[in-house]
Amino acid sequence: MIKPSKTVANLKPYFFAGLKGKLADLAERGVDVIRLDMGSPDLPPADFIIDKLVESARNPKKHGYSPAGGTPEFLKAVSTYYKRRFNVDINPATEALGLIGSKEGLFNLNHTLLDPGDMVLLPDPYYPVYLAGAELTGARYHFMPLLKKNNFLPDFDAIPEDVAREAKIMWLNYPNNPTGATADLSFYAKAVAYARKYDILIAHDAPYCDLAFGDYIPPSILEVEGAKEVAVEFNSLSKTYNMAGWRIGMAVGNAEIIRLLANYKSQIDSSIFAPIQDAAVVALTSDQTWLQNRNKIYEARRDVVYQGLVDAGFEVDLPEAALYLWAKLPKGFSDPVNFCADLLEDTGVSITPGVIYGPSGADYIRISIVIPTDQIAEAMRRIKDWVEKQR
């Protein structure tokens, strides 16, 4: 029997893969399952984006391999988007790279930069790809806990000096999955100063930067003076334009890192389907007002979840951005894994235990807002009734 490599054998099973079997079992038993666990947008992209995809796919010239790292038109659209949205200048030829969804780029950055034994700074909780990427390269990692008392931002002063000196990459992600926390420019300025001091690359993962509520507008780390010397930012059309299944994203920033990542990727993939890039150009450069209406739908859902959690006795902050509410279990409950499993079994409501995102998530659950508001309201009613019955 052929065995997997030691690094692959050591990978933790992916939580959602295990959940799939449980959900199928419940569905077979006729349980009305409501899923508040995943982060895949339920709403479609605007019609004019889909129209462009169809039009481009009908062009016989659009079906061959497209240029490695993205078409010039897509990279120019990324640059136009960064200028319009953040007033950041990105040279499309040297400072932007197309990705087959940002997850691919996040993962491959590890392989581009890390040798076994290198040190990586990871937020805890974290988006699982950062950890898997580090583990599969044989890198070591140090967790930066994201705690409520620090507004779920890492405390750079708490990182030991020797770890800081060794570190090669620091992962940051705001607006944050899973905590829903946001970061302002003064935080990013601190991060950039820290990275310069210790010669660390900041990899900022920002796929939720256009999912914000009320008047809040998330900034880019690249707005900080000199950030491009020490940072790359990963971004995506998945959440911003409801295009998660299309698989298109981008890395922008430090030209040398972009060059290295582009070279690495050119060995293993053959770019993004040209009609998807053409449609992405339209998404990034056309009228953006539909996003405001879409964000109002998410905001209404967020409010229903927030109120439901408060009514059920959870400790929770009202997030200003992203697709998640991060809540501490009500008094009397101590094990989120059992909490989520029992809740699912008894009520059909599926939510995520925080610990799958790292040890600092041990007392937390994550709820996402990517299903219709009436279903969310029904789920919150079930959660409240169930919590009360357990008391």
Ligand SMILES: Cc1ncc(COP(=O)(O)O)c(C=O)c1O
């Ligand atoms: C923090 C974070 N980064 C990256 C991604 C991946 O997005 P993409 O669809 O661009 O691969 C996700 C998806 O859920 C995410 O939550």
